[in-house]
Structure formats: C-alpha cells, structure tokens
Amino acid sequence: MSVKERKERDRAARERLILATARELAEQQGWDAVTTRRLAERIEYSQPVLYSHFRGKREIIGAVALEGAAELAAAVRIAAAGAEGPRERVAALARAYLAFAERNPAVYDAIFQLDGGLAFAREDTPEPLKDAFAALLENLAEVAGDGVHPGLFTEVFWASLHGLATLTRAGRLPPAETESRVQLLVGRLAVV
Amino acid sequence: MSVKERKERDRAARERLILATARELAEQQGWDAVTTRRLAERIEYSQPVLYSHFRGKREIIGAVALEGAAELAAAVRIAAAGAEGPRERVAALARAYLAFAERNPAVYDAIFQLDGGLAFAREDTPEPLKDAFAALLENLAEVAGDGVHPGLFTEVFWASLHGLATLTRAGRLPPAETESRVQLLVGRLAVV
DNA sequence: CTCCCTTGTCTAGCGCTGCTAGAATCGTGG
DNA sequence: CCACGATTCTAGCAGCGCTAGACAAGGGAG
Incomplete structure (x- = not known):
C-alpha cells in the first residue's frame, strides 16, 4: 500500500x-x-x-484566498499581542491589516475582491474566513464601547480598514498619509 | 453645413x-x-x-463611471441639503451614499472597483470624480473636528462608507443591520 | 519476465472574449 | 446621375476557460 x-x-x-x-x-x-x-x-x-x-480557476482563487485569510488572521494576532494597552493594540491591528493588504495585494484581492466562490457571513463560511473575523473581534471587543455589540463594532471597523486598503491600492487615496488616516480612524472609533 | x-x-x-x-x-x-x-x-x-x-471596453466602463460619479455627487448633495443640523446631515449623506451603491451596483463598480482607466487623486482626475469627492467634503468638513484636516477626514469617512458598501454588496456583511452600522459610524466619526 | 489493465496525462478542439484589417455599402456634393 | 469620401460590416486573429477522447506509463497477476 x-x-x-x-x-x-x-x-x-x-x-x-x-x-x-x-x-x-x-x-x-x-x-x-x-x-x-x-x-x-x-x-x-x-x-x-x-x-x-480544482473545479476551475475560481476554485484556485478561492484556495489561495483561504491560505491568505489564515495568514491575515495570524498577522493581526501577532501585531495585537505585541502592543501594550487597548488603544495601541487596536492601532497595531489596523497597521498590520493594512500592511498585509499592501504587501500581498493579489492575495487580498483573492480574499475580498474576486469571486473565489466563497461564502461569507453564513454558517457554511470556511473556517479560515471565520477565524480572520474572529482575530479582529478578539482585539476590538474591548474598545467597542458600552452598549455596542462587539460584532457590529468589528464589522464597522473592518469595513473602514477594508475601504482604506482598497481605495489606497486602487490609487484612489494617496498612500503618503496612511498613518494619519489610521490615527484618525482609531482615535475616533475606539472607545478607550 | x-x-x-x-x-x-x-x-x-x-x-x-x-x-x-x-x-x-x-x-x-x-x-x-x-x-x-x-x-x-x-x-x-x-x-x-x-x-x-471608444478605444475599447475599458473606456466604455470609464464613461459610465463618470456619469455615475455625477449622479452620486448629486444624490449626496440633495440628501445632505434636506437634513437639519450637522449630525443629521452627515447621517443623511451616509445613507444616500450607501443607497446609491445598493441601487446602482454596476455603476458603483464601474466607478470604484473596475478599471475604467480613470485617474484618481491626481491633477488630471476627471471633473466628475473630483466633484463627487467635493460633495462629500462640503458636508463633512463641519464635523471633522478641531485640528483635523477636512480632506483627511473626508478620505477616512469615505473609505468607511466604501468599505461598508462593497462588503455588503459582496455578501461579506449581512445587509440587515446596515442602519445600525451607519449610526455607529456617524456617531463615532463625526464631531458635533 | 511478460502481459493486461487501470490510472494518469496529454493533444486537440469548442465556444467565447476583446479587438482590427480590409471589403462593401451608403449618402452627399458636383 | 454619377463618382467619391465617409461609414459600416464581414471576417478573422490571438487568447481565454474548459473538456472529450486518444495515448502512455506503471503496478499486479500469471
């Protein structure tokens, strides 16, 4: 055998x-x-x-996306774990997220922009995707603020990061002031 | 003749x-x-x-995008003009933006997702695109907060809306709680 | 060691895409 | 009414995702 x-x-x-x-x-x-x-x-x-x-090209993209989602989750967790205090933790998370998108644009596209045949925000969502969201949630829950559902807060924060990532990458936002934008976003959204 | x-x-x-x-x-x-x-x-x-x-398909997409950008600018201005007070003005703007993206998904894609051969955030950016940004800026400047550059604030706010729009449309975010997300986003970002 | 048969791989081709060269047709000014 | 210039069409190229069917390689039985 x-x-x-x-x-x-x-x-x-x-x-x-x-x-x-x-x-x-x-x-x-x-x-x-x-x-x-x-x-x-x-x-x-x-x-x-x-x-x-693979069934086709779309499934190949989907497989790359799952790999990438696992890496993104790991990158976010490592960055957050290495920071002191809620405020700095969130800022580190945001920088790590945007850095991942900038350093792996094709993989980021595979996860979030292209059609890899993946289900999102559903029960049959693949584990790596759920886990990437969980990695954000873990570190954002503490700054959601009183009476705000951590999941909802995470969605909003994530959407903002996603917007910054995609608009920057597409040349819609000048990349120079990325750090200023992160500061502003974290300063306003996070309740410390 | x-x-x-x-x-x-x-x-x-x-x-x-x-x-x-x-x-x-x-x-x-x-x-x-x-x-x-x-x-x-x-x-x-x-x-x-x-x-x-047109030179090719990409230029057709670009032309549709310019049309759409003008409509988006108009929709934002109308919504903001019909609201009382800074807080409500910003909320109305956000809702109008997301509603446009939801009602005209293909046009929204043409503007922000697809390659229509358009220049962004540069001098030779086509007028309708500049104007769409201006429409946001006009109504957001008053809630940017002290010492925060209105342009930078607008970029961040816009990116957040863009993130919500694209993630919702792609099925990454459940559409049910859109209003809650808008409330949270506006409540945190806008300084009234 | 040889043969067969399964398993795995390749060649070739389908219908589609964006795009274009050159033929054909149309309508206008003389 | 005719000739010519502008306009439009036919036909085709190279490349795409994907697949049917021919072919080869390699393990198990005798």
Missing part, C-alpha cells in the same frame, strides 16, 4: 505547487495574468491537470 | 445609446455580461462601431 501513499503525497505536493505558483504569478503580474495555460506551463504540466485538482 | 451638424447629433445620440445600453446590461446581468458582441447587438450595430466611439 506504500505505492498509493506515495502517489497521494505527490498529488498533495503538486496541489501546493499549483497554489504557490498561482499566488506568485498573481502577485507578480496580477490575477488577469493567471491563465490556466500559463499556470500549467509554469508547473510543467498540461492544462487538464489543473482540473483534476 | 447642416448635414454635418445632423451627423454629429446622430453620433452623439448613438454614443449616449451605447452608454445607456452598457449600463442597463451591466445592472441587469453584471459587467461580465457586457461583451462587445452583446452590446453591439443591442444597439443594432456591428462591433467595430463601438470602437469608433
């Missing part, structure tokens, strides 16, 4: 290769450049091999 | 028809369904005619 196991290992490795390659290509040249032909060529297999791992 | 004038009129009318049709098709079935073939068929001309008006 060792033969079967080896094949399964190889298959899993190839799946990781596909995702890593898709992500790399997307970060280098944007998701539009991630065509099934180019992706197949880079992993040195033919196109149909991709379809033996 | 009346012949030439008539031709120019006809041409301008056809250009409006193209844009109206593109917009209608996008709102009905999404921008993915707006292909040059379908668009040409709907206006009862062949594909190349589109290219005698």
Whole structure:
C-alpha cells in the first residue's frame, strides 16, 4: 500500500505547487495574468491537470484566498499581542491589516475582491474566513464601547480598514498619509 | 453645413445609446455580461462601431463611471441639503451614499472597483470624480473636528462608507443591520 | 519476465472574449 | 446621375476557460 501513499503525497505536493505558483504569478503580474495555460506551463504540466485538482480557476482563487485569510488572521494576532494597552493594540491591528493588504495585494484581492466562490457571513463560511473575523473581534471587543455589540463594532471597523486598503491600492487615496488616516480612524472609533 | 451638424447629433445620440445600453446590461446581468458582441447587438450595430466611439471596453466602463460619479455627487448633495443640523446631515449623506451603491451596483463598480482607466487623486482626475469627492467634503468638513484636516477626514469617512458598501454588496456583511452600522459610524466619526 | 489493465496525462478542439484589417455599402456634393 | 469620401460590416486573429477522447506509463497477476 506504500505505492498509493506515495502517489497521494505527490498529488498533495503538486496541489501546493499549483497554489504557490498561482499566488506568485498573481502577485507578480496580477490575477488577469493567471491563465490556466500559463499556470500549467509554469508547473510543467498540461492544462487538464489543473482540473483534476480544482473545479476551475475560481476554485484556485478561492484556495489561495483561504491560505491568505489564515495568514491575515495570524498577522493581526501577532501585531495585537505585541502592543501594550487597548488603544495601541487596536492601532497595531489596523497597521498590520493594512500592511498585509499592501504587501500581498493579489492575495487580498483573492480574499475580498474576486469571486473565489466563497461564502461569507453564513454558517457554511470556511473556517479560515471565520477565524480572520474572529482575530479582529478578539482585539476590538474591548474598545467597542458600552452598549455596542462587539460584532457590529468589528464589522464597522473592518469595513473602514477594508475601504482604506482598497481605495489606497486602487490609487484612489494617496498612500503618503496612511498613518494619519489610521490615527484618525482609531482615535475616533475606539472607545478607550 | 447642416448635414454635418445632423451627423454629429446622430453620433452623439448613438454614443449616449451605447452608454445607456452598457449600463442597463451591466445592472441587469453584471459587467461580465457586457461583451462587445452583446452590446453591439443591442444597439443594432456591428462591433467595430463601438470602437469608433471608444478605444475599447475599458473606456466604455470609464464613461459610465463618470456619469455615475455625477449622479452620486448629486444624490449626496440633495440628501445632505434636506437634513437639519450637522449630525443629521452627515447621517443623511451616509445613507444616500450607501443607497446609491445598493441601487446602482454596476455603476458603483464601474466607478470604484473596475478599471475604467480613470485617474484618481491626481491633477488630471476627471471633473466628475473630483466633484463627487467635493460633495462629500462640503458636508463633512463641519464635523471633522478641531485640528483635523477636512480632506483627511473626508478620505477616512469615505473609505468607511466604501468599505461598508462593497462588503455588503459582496455578501461579506449581512445587509440587515446596515442602519445600525451607519449610526455607529456617524456617531463615532463625526464631531458635533 | 511478460502481459493486461487501470490510472494518469496529454493533444486537440469548442465556444467565447476583446479587438482590427480590409471589403462593401451608403449618402452627399458636383 | 454619377463618382467619391465617409461609414459600416464581414471576417478573422490571438487568447481565454474548459473538456472529450486518444495515448502512455506503471503496478499486479500469471
């Protein structure tokens, strides 16, 4: 039975290769450049091999998004854990979130902008997505303020960060004053 | 010379028809369904005619976006003008903005999500886009708070609205509590 | 060791996309 | 009424996501 196991290992490795390659290509040249032909060529297999791992391009984007969501959650938790006091914790969280979006634009797009066939804000929402929201909630609940539902506060705070991230990335906001915007946002939204 | 004038009129009318049709098709079935073939068929001309008006699909999206930005600016101004007091003015502005995004999702996408080849936050930014920002600024400056640059405040407020709009539309936020989120956002950000 | 058969991979192709060159047609001024 | 210039159309290119069916490779049985 060792033969079967080896094949399964190889298959899993190839799946990781596909995702890593898709992500790399997307970060280098944007998701539009991630065509099934180019992706197949880079992993040195033919196109149909991709379809033996994923239902289609959208599912590949979705898989990259889930990876990214886990990383985003980790980045947020690490940043928040390294800060003293509620105010600084929230500011650190905000900076970490925006830094992730700036450093991994393609992955951020996969999570929040593109259609990766993922369900959100529902019961069947994949675990990494729920966990990313949880990572925000954990650190934001303490500054939601009296009588304000922590979940609702987290949604609003998250939406604001998302707006800053996307508008900055799309060139809609000049990137120079990002820190000023974070200061303003945290100062106003967080109740310390 | 009346012949030439008539031709120019006809041409301008056809250009409006193209844009109206593109917009209608996008709102009905999404921008993915707006292909040059379908668009040409709907206006009862062949594909190349589109290219005698616009450089390509992206420019059509951009033109729809400019139309939409003007409407968004008008909607914001009307809503704000009809409200009493700074606090209510800002709340009305926020609701009007989100309502526009919800009622014209394809147009909102054209303005802020898709690549319409438009320049933002620069000198050569098209007038309607500058004006839409100005419409926000006009009504938000009074609640920016002491020592806070109105432009910066407007950017942050706008980003928050944009985040709420896009996340709600993409199913990332449950639409039920939109009003609660607006209340929270306005209550915290606006200094009255 | 050889043969068969399953499993996995590839070649080739479908219908679609945005876009364009060159043919054909239309309408106007002489 | 005709010729010419502007306008519009037909037809086609390269590339897209995706898939059917041909083909090859490699393990298990005899």
